[in-house]
Amino acid sequence: MKGTATHTGMKATATRAGILGAAVLLYAIGLVAPLAVMVTSLRHYSALGVPPPGLTVGNFIEVVTEPSYRGAFGATVAMSSTVVVISALLAYPLCLYMRRTSRRVRSILLIVVIAPLLVSVVVRTLGWQLLLGPAGIIDRAIGVTVLYTNAAVLIGLVHLFLAHMVLALMSVLGGIKDDLLDAARTLGASEARIFRRIVFPLSLPGLLAGSVVVFGASTGALITPLFLGGARVDLASVEIYRAALVLFNWPLASAIAVCLLVVNYGIVQAAERLLHRRAAWVPA
Amino acid sequence: MERGSRALDAAAGSLVGRSSVAVSKLELRGITREYGATTAVRDIDLTVAAGEVVALLGPSGCGKTTLLMIVAGLVQPTRGEVLIDGVLMTRVAANRRRVGVVFQSYALFPHLTVRENILFGPQNEGLPRSEYGRVVDEVLQMVRLGGLGERYPTQLSGGQQQRVALGRALAMKPKLLLLDEPFSNLDAKVRESMRVELAHFLRQVGTTAIVVTHDQEDASHIADRVVVMSAGRTEQIGTYRDLYHRPASAFVADFLGHSNWMPGVLNSHADGGGRVTVNGELWTVAAPTVAAPGQAMRVMVRRGALRHCVVTGTQPRGEADTHNVLHGIVEKTVDLGSRTALWLRCDDVLAAFETSSPLAVRRGDKVILHLDPAACIAFPQP
Numbered sequence A: 001m002k003g004t005a006t007h008t009g010m011k012a013t014a015t016r017a018g019i020l021g022a023a024v025l026l027y028a029i030g031l032v033a034p035l036a037v038m039v040t041s042l043r044h045y046s047a048l049g050v051p052p053p054g055l056t057v058g059n060f061i062e063v064v065t066e067p068s069y070r071g072a073f074g075a076t077v078a079m080s081s082t083v084v085v086i087s088a089l090l091a092y093p094l095c096l097y098m099r100r101t102s103r104r105v106r107s108i109l110l111i112v113v114i115a116p117l118l119v120s121v122v123v124r125t126l127g128w129q130l131l132l133g134p135a136g137i138i139d140r141a142i143g144v145t146v147l148y149t150n151a152a153v154l155i156g157l158v159h160l161f162l163a164h165m166v167l168a169l170m171s172v173l174g175g176i177k178d179d180l181l182d183a184a185r186t187l188g189a190s191e192a193r194i195f196r197r198i199v200f201p202l203s204l205p206g207l208l209a210g211s212v213v214v215f216g217a218s219t220g221a222l223i224t225p226l227f228l229g230g231a232r233v234d235l236a237s238v239e240i241y242r243a244a245l246v247l248f249n250w251p252l253a254s255a256i257a258v259c260l261l262v263v264n265y266g267i268v269q270a271a272e273r274l275l276h277r278r279a280a281w282v283p284a
Numbered sequence B: 001m002e003r004g005s006r007a008l009d010a011a012a013g014s015l016v017g018r019s020s021v022a023v024s025k026l027e028l029r030g031i032t033r034e035y036g037a038t039t040a041v042r043d044i045d046l047t048v049a050a051g052e053v054v055a056l057l058g059p060s061g062c063g064k065t066t067l068l069m070i071v072a073g074l075v076q077p078t079r080g081e082v083l084i085d086g087v088l089m090t091r092v093a094a095n096r097r098r099v100g101v102v103f104q105s106y107a108l109f110p111h112l113t114v115r116e117n118i119l120f121g122p123q124n125e126g127l128p129r130s131e132y133g134r135v136v137d138e139v140l141q142m143v144r145l146g147g148l149g150e151r152y153p154t155q156l157s158g159g160q161q162q163r164v165a166l167g168r169a170l171a172m173k174p175k176l177l178l179l180d181e182p183f184s185n186l187d188a189k190v191r192e193s194m195r196v197e198l199a200h201f202l203r204q205v206g207t208t209a210i211v212v213t214h215d216q217e218d219a220s221h222i223a224d225r226v227v228v229m230s231a232g233r234t235e236q237i238g239t240y241r242d243l244y245h246r247p248a249s250a251f252v253a254d255f256l257g258h259s260n261w262m263p264g265v266l267n268s269h270a271d272g273g274g275r276v277t278v279n280g281e282l283w284t285v286a287a288p289t290v291a292a293p294g295q296a297m298r299v300m301v302r303r304g305a306l307r308h309c310v311v312t313g314t315q316p317r318g319e320a321d322t323h324n325v326l327h328g329i330v331e332k333t334v335d336l337g338s339r340t341a342l343w344l345r346c347d348d349v350l351a352a353f354e355t356s357s358p359l360a361v362r363r364g365d366k367v368i369l370h371l372d373p374a375a376c377i378a379f380p381q382p
Helices: A002-041 A058-065 A067-100 A103-118 A121-132 A137-142 A150-174 A178-186 A191-220 A223-229 A236-246 A250-278 B002-017 B064-072 B114-124 B129-142 B158-171 B188-205 B216-222 B240-245 B250-255 B318-322
Strands: B026-035 B038-048 B053-057 B079-084 B099-102 B176-180 B208-213 B225-230 B233-238 B259-270 B273-278 B281-286 B296-302 B306-311 B324-335 B340-346 B349-355 B366-371 B376-380
Touching: A002 A250, A058 A067, A058 A250, A067 A103, A067 A150, A067 A191, A067 A236, A067 A250, A103 A150, A121 A137, A121 A150, A121 A223, A150 A191, A150 A223, A178 A191, A178 B064, A178 B099, A191 A236, A191 A250, A223 A236, A236 A250, B026 B064, B038 B064, B038 B233, B053 B064, B053 B188, B053 B216, B064 B099, B064 B176, B064 B208, B099 B158, B114 B129, B114 B158, B129 B158, B158 B188, B176 B188, B188 B216, B208 B216, B216 B240, B225 B240, B225 B250, B233 B240, B233 B250, B250 B259, B250 B296, B250 B376, B259 B349, B259 B376, B273 B296, B281 B324, B306 B349, B324 B349
Parallel strands: B053 B208, B053 B225, B099 B176, B176 B208, B281 B376
Antiparallel strands: B026 B038, B026 B079, B225 B233, B259 B273, B259 B296, B273 B281, B296 B376, B306 B366, B324 B340, B324 B366, B340 B349
16 A cells, blocks of 8 residues: 555556656756857857957947947837736726626637737737728728838837736736725725725736736837838837848847847846835745 | 633623613514515514623525625615614614624725724714724724724734724624624634633623524534524524424524434324334324324434434344334444444434444444434324
């Protein structure tokens, strides 16, 4: 009896180790890619012939000092922040509604939110091109061609990542027990006060998690800015693409990528710190 | 616990002394709540006197929690009126009723400390900041949670969480205190002592309170009066003792205490009593429901009704005159330490009895039981 239990236990452990091992291996390989990027970012570049050996910080100096690159970073942070704010503003009321509505309506809404995730980014972006472009539905309706503007990229990115925000918010808002709101009512709180003191603070972890995911994904998005922004919208991801695949300056592309990683990391860290300060109650 | 109770005395006493607790009277008139085709609560009339503690007792789904939520203002009655101190409150929103609720789940705000939870109610009523310290100290002392003000609810035990919920509800000086299944989240041992403590606490605070429970022990320990509910209706209202000894219906008789049901036929009926033939013997029983002779009856026999147990043929049956007699075969005896349980097979009924005197019988013995007529109550067969 005991032997069997131990045996089963060992087998289960082995299976777990196997599953875990695959994930660890994938991450280990995945770790090599950014490392390769980091090493490349320190190499010399030569448009013609063999680049000189040795390492340099010249690429980074170029990224930091060149106004167009600094502008691209500023635009990326501004664009991604706007995407975060707009997705949050759209997702929050939706999730509040989903909290209160019937299970049936909730699952229908959830399908509507998730369905776009099942369609390829390229197809979705081309769809937006048709809608926003010259002679598109919007153009014909109000006479404005939105395509190849910041607004087009913004619309495309929000559409792309809204689902992430909804899912993150829904998990926290859906987890707030009705009892808590009833308790607040019996303690004399108005509905506005209940939102301000109970619902919103309790939703902060999800709001921050969603924001981090949407922000990170927006900074890295390439197809949407490329297709919907054209040449006019200069974001860091577009610069990386140009440096690597148009100029074939891999060291410079790598340097921009590393800088983007640092900016992203800094913002995620700031969000984490904010979460810990505003939500000390979340069990560690 | 003894020392704790005395400390509680002093704290609660001082609170009452400062008349911090409002003591109000509650009246419910014809309260009905329908959900589509189903009726959760049907035509309930109930008056709770100022300072009285009433238990709503019934099985799950009997509508007792719905009734509590109607009093709190969290559920609107389909028909009927709620009056507090004679003032009509039916359409007054929950956040303007000043009715404190201790929820079954406690419903503590997880992102707020114990102190912030307690202050939530007073803050909604605009308590000045300078008073925060005094109110929190007073409440923490009252529910014996001194020193835990800065903890979060997840850092507290179940019993402590319950006391925070109690303190939070009392901090806003409610007119009524409602408690929904206050012990369901506590394990059996803690439950027993918390029952006594809560009963004591409510008396000391002096607030009018309604406790919802499915546990008769809770009701008997805590409440001045018990309202037994079934299928949305009140079955009977009275002291626990009344309900136990004079149940008005078979439901109440069955729900309170442990009992056996024997089939019988009514011989005669007079003044709430009667003579019923059970297993060929004529029994004297209480019979609260009027019925005609010849009516098929079901007779409830409490487990504690057993007075004597003798093996058949060993004793003349003369002394059985004042007792009801039951013949049967011993199925099993169980020594419970302070008591002995006897399982008796009589025809197709397996009946259980308990006695504190030793039983000299074995499995398979044919025996005669002498039962106390006061513990036998007959109701007509439905």
